[in-house]
Amino acid sequence: MLDPVRWASHGENRLPGKLRLIDQTRLPEELQYIETDDLAEIHDAIRRLVVRGAPAIGCAAALGLAAVMQHARDRSPHDYLTEARRAAEFLAGARPTAVNLAWALDRCMTRLERESAVRGAAGETTAAVLEDALLDEALAILREDLDLCRGIGEHGLAVFEGRSGLGVLTHCNAGALATSDYGTALAPIYRAHEMGMGPRVFADETRPLLQGSRLTVWELQRAGVDVTLICDNMAAQVMREDRVDLVIVGADRIAANGDAANKIGTYGVAVLARSHGIPFYVAAPYSTIDRALETGESIPIEQRDPDEVRRGFGKLTAPPDCKVYNPAFDVTPAGLIAGIITERGILRPPYTAAIEALFASVDGEHARRNTAPPT
């Protein structure tokens, strides 16, 4: 599998080490890695989309913070913490709308502060202890992401119903490159491929930024999966030719009723799938479900820079001053979704009930974990 985000320590020990990233801005032309423990460089990498995809950004930020903070090893615990706060704040600003970025950094800081409070009370804190705890937390975030991808892959395998040679259409990149490995939408495809079921993938190029052609095709091809690139407007024809048995896409945000926000174009694919009788699946970690959102209607549709469409390839392909409508994503209504594949199983309609049940079981687990077993 690909290793888009890792902790690279070249000796026997995990420290010292660096954040290692695949430079996605160089794809598909070349596979090049960046290794760094420099704060400005890590900030820049997140900002320039060297690393992208919500889970991958979270992992990169956490490991990045751990890498950077090695420079503060000789400080007092108090100065170390102050420095860590400053670095985390700076990194969080690299992509202010990336929820996972803030979430991962918050989690690291919470761990550091807890560690400092507990050990501090015992008079045991040193920067080295904090450094170790920080790397622990960052590696835990990475490990959880790996597990989550594998979980989605395992559960998602069910949508193939054991059949070989199925045609699977996907949109954008919810693959290895968007996570720490394996991906979300692509996880069941990788799993089916590993099982020798030979899925045949059609990848929408995904205008305007072409994540499909640049990333999805690249990573699937590299993994030996049969993949064919199409322009977004060819999906209907491929479906009409009976070459698509199922659609699997990712999601940025899922409402309590199952409505799913994802890259622009996803909704159109869902409508086409419905009209061709093809099941349409969303694959995402259950943390993508935002129970505070009653439906997808309340998600505001962000408009992006017109020049992404007018000169997306470095070349002017439209009148320079023409009006452009360039929404970043769209919302697929729950009614078009055959199932939501999570690391905790596949949710099926009606989603409101399925989502409530999922969260009840999660809450139950947490409650059990925090309660001593009856003796």
Add this chain to the structure above:
Amino acid sequence: MLDPVRWASHGENRLPGKLRLIDQTRLPEELQYIETDDLAEIHDAIRRLVVRGAPAIGCAAALGLAAVMQHARDRSPHDYLTEARRAAEFLAGARPTAVNLAWALDRCMTRLERESAVRGAAGETTAAVLEDALLDEALAILREDLDLCRGIGEHGLAVFEGRSGLGVLTHCNAGALATSDYGTALAPIYRAHEMGMGPRVFADETRPLLQGSRLTVWELQRAGVDVTLICDNMAAQVMREDRVDLVIVGADRIAANGDAANKIGTYGVAVLARSHGIPFYVAAPYSTIDRALETGESIPIEQRDPDEVRRGFGKLTAPPDCKVYNPAFDVTPAGLIAGIITERGILRPPYTAAIEALFASVDGEHARRNTAPPT
């Protein structure tokens, strides 16, 4: 209006003159004309898509032949004809699959041969007489194309039902630049604009070759029509936001049952329109209807060069060796089409009957024209 194909004579008389073309390869960056009477240059212009769109190519070839043949003015009538045949054959090879190209050149040669036979019998033929007849025929082809566009515009106005400010989505370029002026799919839009009905157009960029962003947006904007560029995968979202009241597209070929072949992506737009309750219209000259084709099923789908998708803009945007599916067009089943707008009126379902009736009326007119009126 635009004048993509014209006869340019700078003096009082129509001869001498040249073929004048808008160089569409320079759009949208600059509006530049080419004026020429050089055979190789005209062949090259057709081949390089300086001029494109079936009707425009036909007009350009006919006027081009007339321009070129001025160099043979001093030949004997026999040599003039031989030369004309050679030139026509050479031009026809510039785009062997363009039906209108061969059709227009054939028509010019038939006219020349008839002229030569009739006048020759009377001992009156000269190269100058033939030259004049050739230009006559070429200008007739141009005039008929102008009339046809205007006819489609006039009839197509009905689909607006007198309502102002309607949202109209179109795909590819079936506009002025594809014809001698006014276009086919864009003709009703231009007409509505002239009537002050303020249509608001959404133009699909139309991957892979971007005729929508490069040509449709450019020509509508230049004519003062309200136009917004979208990526192909945004059409569904624009429809969902209730911004599209009707869809109008062109057609390359229409079967006897109303199935319509057009640029890839058209079928998907038709499916999306249906699922949003939006009427989907095809606009094309009635000569586009091929009664020999029972349904659209028998139209083979041409596959084009993968590099149109992989490196469409001079930049590699996918792995260089990846598999690509790149069909040139698709077929929209008649069942999704609300009406076919022709220069002879709007055909409505059931199309088999409507098309039969149309051709019966055309045949009737021809019969009346070839019969002396009763006295």
